[in-house]
Amino acid sequence: xxxxxxxPLIVPPGNxxxxxxxxxxxxxxxxxxxxxxxxxxxSAWNHSAADRIVLMFDIANPLWGxxxxxxxxxxxEHIEDPFLLKIATKTEWAEAYKKGLLPLNS
Numbered sequence: 001x002x003x004x005x006x007x008p009l010i011v012p013p014g015n016x017x018x019x020x021x022x023x024x025x026x027x028x029x030x031x032x033x034x035x036x037x038x039x040x041x042x043s044a045w046n047h048s049a050a051d052r053i054v055l056m057f058d059i060a061n062p063l064w065g066x067x068x069x070x071x072x073x074x075x076x077e078h079i080e081d082p083f084l085l086k087i088a089t090k091t092e093w094a095e096a097y098k099k100g101l102l103p104l105n106s
Contacts, residue, residue, distance in 0.1 A: 002038045005033065005055075005056065006033070008030050009031075009055055014048065020042060
């Protein structure tokens with residue numbers, strides 16, 4: 001459905017921060033872009049005590065043919081991220097998306 005971009009902005013020294021996509025593991029390096037197909041199982045980690053900051057963004061995968069609106073609606077309907085669900089419920093996210101807002105006052 002989407003291609004996900006990761007651009008590490010701040011990475012602690014050493015090989016403590018990485019992402020696994022399928023069976024491939026890539027260690028984060030400041031400024032080294034990684035783009036992968038989000039339909040593959042993936043996870044990222046930071047095993048250091050320092051902050052890791054990664055800019056993440058989504059690109060509609062042209063091979064799937066979904067519109068950005070279809071992708072956003074699907075992603076909101078299937079939110080499982082505890083951080084995002086602390087901000088708002090799935091219903092609040094969906095209502096805010098329809099209005100073109102962020103649910104910051106919920």
